[in-house]
Amino acid sequence: MNAPLAPAEDLLKVRDLRKRFAVRGGIFSRTVDQVHAVDGVSFEIGKGETLGLVGESGCGKSTTGRCILRLIEPSSGEVWFQGNNVTRMGGDELQKLRRDMQIIFQDPYASLNPRLKVGAIIGEALTIHKLAPTQKAMEDRVVQLLETVGLQPDHMHRFPHEFSGGQRQRIGIARALAVEPKLIVCDEPVSALDVSIQAQVINLLEDLQEEFGLTYLFIAHDLSVVEHISTRVAVMYLGRVVEIAPSRELYDNPLHPYTEALLSAVPIPDPTVKRKRIMLQGDVPNPIRPPSGCHFHTRCPIARPDCAQRVPELRESKPGHWVSCHYSG
Amino acid sequence: MAGSTPVSLSADAPASPQLAVQPRKARSISPALETWRRFRRHTLAVTGAIVLLILVSGVLLGPYVWPVAINDIDFAAKLQGPSLAHPLGTDDLGQDLLARMMYGGRISLAVGFAAMLVALTVGVLVGSVAGMASGWLDAALMWLTDLFLALPTLPLLLLVMYLFRDSMKKVLGVEGGAFVLIVVVIGGLRWMPVARLVRAQFLSLREKEFVEAARALGASKVRQVVQHILPNALGPVIVVGTIDVAAAIIFESTLSFLGLGFPSDVPTWGSMLRDAKDYLDIAAHWALFPGGAIFLTVLAINFIGDGLRDAFDPRRVL
Ligand SMILES: Nc1ncnc2c1ncn2[C@@H]1O[C@H](COP(=O)(O)OP(=O)(O)O)[C@@H](O)[C@H]1O
Ligand code: SF4
Ligand SMILES: [Mg+2]
Numbered sequence: 001m002n003a004p005l006a007p008a009e010d011l012l013k014v015r016d017l018r019k020r021f022a023v024r025g026g027i028f029s030r031t032v033d034q035v036h037a038v039d040g041v042s043f044e045i046g047k048g049e050t051l052g053l054v055g056e057s058g059c060g061k062s063t064t065g066r067c068i069l070r071l072i073e074p075s076s077g078e079v080w081f082q083g084n085n086v087t088r089m090g091g092d093e094l095q096k097l098r099r100d101m102q103i104i105f106q107d108p109y110a111s112l113n114p115r116l117k118v119g120a121i122i123g124e125a126l127t128i129h130k131l132a133p134t135q136k137a138m139e140d141r142v143v144q145l146l147e148t149v150g151l152q153p154d155h156m157h158r159f160p161h162e163f164s165g166g167q168r169q170r171i172g173i174a175r176a177l178a179v180e181p182k183l184i185v186c187d188e189p190v191s192a193l194d195v196s197i198q199a200q201v202i203n204l205l206e207d208l209q210e211e212f213g214l215t216y217l218f219i220a221h222d223l224s225v226v227e228h229i230s231t232r233v234a235v236m237y238l239g240r241v242v243e244i245a246p247s248r249e250l251y252d253n254p255l256h257p258y259t260e261a262l263l264s265a266v267p268i269p270d271p272t273v274k275r276k277r278i279m280l281q282g283d284v285p286n287p288i289r290p291p292s293g294c295h296f297h298t299r300c301p302i303a304r305p306d307c308a309q310r311v312p313e314l315r316e317s318k319p320g321h322w323v324s325c326h327y328s329g
Numbered sequence: 330m331a332g333s334t335p336v337s338l339s340a341d342a343p344a345s346p347q348l349a350v351q352p353r354k355a356r357s358i359s360p361a362l363e364t365w366r367r368f369r370r371h372t373l374a375v376t377g378a379i380v381l382l383i384l385v386s387g388v389l390l391g392p393y394v395w396p397v398a399i400n401d402i403d404f405a406a407k408l409q410g411p412s413l414a415h416p417l418g419t420d421d422l423g424q425d426l427l428a429r430m431m432y433g434g435r436i437s438l439a440v441g442f443a444a445m446l447v448a449l450t451v452g453v454l455v456g457s458v459a460g461m462a463s464g465w466l467d468a469a470l471m472w473l474t475d476l477f478l479a480l481p482t483l484p485l486l487l488l489v490m491y492l493f494r495d496s497m498k499k500v501l502g503v504e505g506g507a508f509v510l511i512v513v514v515i516g517g518l519r520w521m522p523v524a525r526l527v528r529a530q531f532l533s534l535r536e537k538e539f540v541e542a543a544r545a546l547g548a549s550k551v552r553q554v555v556q557h558i559l560p561n562a563l564g565p566v567i568v569v570g571t572i573d574v575a576a577a578i579i580f581e582s583t584l585s586f587l588g589l590g591f592p593s594d595v596p597t598w599g600s601m602l603r604d605a606k607d608y609l610d611i612a613a614h615w616a617l618f619p620g621g622a623i624f625l626t627v628l629a630i631n632f633i634g635d636g637l638r639d640a641f642d643p644r645r646v647l
Pocket of ligand 1: 021022035036037055056057058059060061062063064287
């Protein structure tokens with residue numbers, strides 16, 4: 001690509017991102033196969049926007065998020081952040097990027113170091129990036145961050161195991177906020193939480209977005225969680241984005257058969273609204289040998305023979321509504 | 330440790346987050362303190378710790394209470410059983426066994442702990458580097474580890490002692506040279522399990538989300554290791570370390586037994602046992618005390634290791 005700068009309103013631009021993991025086996029741990037975890041993903045996120053990224057477990061959502069943050073090196077493709085090519089960054093530039101992009105994890109237990117006090121966990125970023133000149137400044141900032149996420153100052157002296165799942169998730173959010181990031185990848189931040197707590201955490205994320213002008217890539221494995229918070233939603237299937245549309249539009253007029261299937265699993269609050277119920281046949285195919293042509297053809301209710309031959313391009317079916325299917329939309 | 334007191338997710342107060350947790354008066358419980366609490370409930374381990382403490386303070390402080398020379402030869406009193414003059418009896422030269430036991434205990438325990446430190450230091454270093462570096466460095470280090478594991482211990486030990494004893498003697502004196510040599514050899518032959526363990530811990534820990542979070546914040550590799558990975562990897566390592574102490578004490582006894590340990594006039598528990606073996610029928614006490622001391626120490630340390638393992642293991646409910 002000959003380096004076109006992303007339009008000003010796009011904070012993040014992902015272009016044909018691919019990640020293959022080597023599967024090792026046999027004697028001498030040879031690479032015997034490859035998992036096509038992310039298989040050509042493109043999207044952009046506008047400043048202040050929330051892009052929901054939805055798909056079944058194992059379809060490559062987390063890998064996409066981690067490649068964007070360069071926690072995993074993508075196999076190919078490009079990630080542009082504020083007009084800079086993240087995939088080409090090294091050393092100091094990457095270190096600076098760490099202040100702009102952060103991540104919130106799914107598992108509130110695995111995401112906090114059990115041997116550090118909360119103050120040290122949240123304060124680590126301040127040490128790394130030298131954001132607090134004195135011990136006092138550090139403590140003040142930690143207290144401020146704790147209060148921002150709805151925790152109390154004295155919580156900084158406690159260890160993670162003394163908190164509940166929802167509170168731990170708040171600590172993880174405070175840690176991410178410490179560097180004043182512009183973009184936060186939220187990797188299923190509420191999936192592990194009790195339903196009653198989910199709403200609290202989502203509300204907190206929305207408040208923070210408003211307060212600090214944050215941009216989110218919000219990953220979830222079901223559409224109902226994403227509907228509430230997202231400006232636009234991208235649906236993934238086996239490493240590819242099959243549909244992107246503004247949130248409302250996607251729910252009202254899903255074009256891709258896979259999106260329709262996902263939606264038919266979401267309970268509708270209004271009982272008078274009828275939605276045709278689509279049950280998917282079979283399991284998600286193995287990403288080591290994804291189906292040819294359209295990845296979805298093995299389970300698609302409207303598939304035709306040539307779906308197994310031709311890969312559908314993601315095309316703009318209506319303004320702002322993109323779909324990758326030969327026969328729908 | 331993590332999850333040792335898993336708070337159920339549903340325990341979240343649905344009330345406003347500010348009220349979610351009232352500040353508790355109680356001091357915050359650190360993972361270390363939690364481990365200590367769990368250890369305390371392990372009766373055998375606590376007994377072991379007390380026994381070891383008595384043994385250690387006995388050999389360290391005992392000589393001040395019982396200031397008798399270890400090489401006071403008195404043929405008139407040879408091979409005597411315990412008496413007021415010699416609480417643990419005497420050996421074939423009429424030397425006081427209590428004094429020799431305390432002196433020998435210092436050496437045996439010092440060898441045990443020093444060899445453990447050598448094994449842990451080398452093992453943690455090799456394991457950490459291998460666990461963080463992937464690719465050829467990891468492969469090379471693991472190859473080295475396997476090579477050392479495949480070495481036949483005893484012949485190698487004999488060879489090393491034979492080759493280096495004299496030169497070490499010149500540099501560090503007779504006792505010092507033997508001590509360093511024995512510690513290095515025992516430590517050098519026992520670091521491999523530690524290295525493998527540490528590497529395995531690193532491989533799993535470095536994929537943990539809290540380490541990934543540190544990476545996302547821009548933490549250097551050194552910082553990731555020192556702050557996040559190593560502290561969480563050390564529990565099982567300490568357990569292996571306790572076993573190493575016991576193993577080193579036994580090893581030193583074996584060396585003494587073969588006449589390859591300290592010079593023959595320096596008592597260690599192992600060498601006393603060796604000297605006593607020819608008099609088992611007429612002076613059983615002579616073998617009994619060093620033998621019993623080794624047995625007690627090794628047993629106590631193994632129980633401590635057991636207790637530590639349980640205390641470090643969050644899944645284990647005591
Ligand atoms: N480090 C890895 N090594 C090998 N395979 C991986 C690795 N991480 C993820 N995968 C595989 O890549 C695919 C996508 O994983 P992931 O991005 O975690 O999916 P999701 O977050 O959507 O559940 C899965 O098939 C998974 O098994
Ligand atoms: S391209 Fe064919 S198989 Fe793929 S979703 Fe469309 S109709 Fe189904
Ligand atoms: Mg995931």
